[in-house]
Amino acid sequence: MLYVDEFVYTNKLRNSHPLERFIFAFVTLIIGILTNNPLINLIIVTIMLSFLIYWAKIPSFVVVRLMLIPMGFLVLGVVTIAISISFSPNDMLAYIPVGTYYLGITFKSLNLAISTMLRALSSISCLYFLALTTPMIELIYVLEILKMPNIVTELMILVYRFIFIFIETAFNIYTAQSSRWGYCNFKRSIYSLGILFANLWGKAFLKSKALFISLLSRGYENKLQVLNPKYRFSKVYIITFGIIDLLLIIMAFI
Amino acid sequence: MILKKCITTFFILGLFILIPKPAFAMHIMEGFLPLKWALIWTIISLPFLIFGIVSISRKLSxxxxxxxxxxxxxxxAFVLSALKIPSVTGSSSHPTGVGLGAVLFGPYVMSVLGCIILLFQALLLAHGGITTLGANTFSMAIVGPFVAYYTYKFIKKMGFSNGVSIFCAAFLGDLMTYLTTSLQLALAFPAEVGGVxxxxxxxxxxxxxxQIPLAISEGLLTVVVYNFLATYSKSELSLLNIFNETKGGLSNDLNT
Structure with a gap:
């Protein structure tokens, strides 16, 4: 597992209003999905990754490793789109005969596969721009501005708060188990994981009880009240983001 | 001709290299779906989420x-999906936790929780995405839990043991998630010959x-977890009764 969080909290783009970055990432994402021009997609990838590395000062190995995570799905999905099944190998660039059918790549399917891949790459770089410059707490604040139901944002705060505690506990149990041959074969692994999760659930339950008691003692009335810091809009950011998006829209659609 | 042979050889080699075990294979990644389909799946998921939110708020009051x-x-549930479970074929994959969640909380509550978890997976683990959140929510947080929940109830009613029902629920929940995702991808990218x-x-x-080996291992894992929970956490689970108004949820069975 990759701990993205520590880099997010120390990134250099953090000192402005989170709404700016949210809108920039989202608009660029939509442009990248709507456009049919592969060049635009490549430009978006370049802009987002260079912003992350040179402006937000996220170490480049983190960005590269993140970009590699969805490759499994991307490659598998794109290959599936590229392969087509047909009775005749006439218009195929390459093929394998299977029975009376032919499995192969046609010009059209290859085109579709490549444009899908570029579109996915440009969107994923926009998603990373958002995820790597905006901590979850600021994102929840943005969702509050966008009028997300209260219960959803509260649940998000709670889930976020406990994820890291549980992951640490789970990995400690996992290490302890595997050092005692808990994962030596398939049957044993399933059994050990069963113990792990059952224990973790017990702990999770106790945690929620303790949290309830401590909240009650601080005057909890069915609502988690959190003070958000005062974020300030920055002209430089808004102008930069605005110009980039405007240029992209002009290049993509006019 | 030689060129064509070369390409074909590359193609076959490529297939062998690319097929093995990507983890988290079934989250549709960010930007993979065209905007039209991303919107359609979001709109289909919304009623379930709204109903889930309403039913949660009513119970919370x-x-x-x-x-x-x-x-x-x-x-x-997030931690559960972040760990890798060993798969029958020797590779490993991430469980979805859908089966366990659905029988513990009921399908509507699980759909809201599942949507939140998918958002966190997209932002913290880079699996899934924001535009594909609707499509992923539909396959993993709506179809999966509903199938798992009703499979559990149905098989339980047929008179099979808890273990068998839980296994079938988790197995079928995973399997239907995989079918739904494949269908979502197929609708967005119909083949030239033969269409969707x-x-x-x-x-x-x-x-x-x-996905099939994963469904089998997740089924087994869910049974083991269930057995431990049934032995050691009976009283805690009884609190969850409130989420399963209809009789037949896991927590009800534990109390009887």
């Missing part, structure tokens, strides 16, 4: 402690390598 329990359970059906066949075939 009666019992405030449940909100914290739900939050903590969400974090638990042929395309669905392609996606089903390629993802079957990872």
């Amino acid at each position: 009666q019992n405030p402690q449940l909100k914290l329990l739900l939050g903590v359970s969400g974090a638990f 059906v042929a395309s669905a066949g392609k996606f089903l075939g390629i993802f079957a390598f990872t």
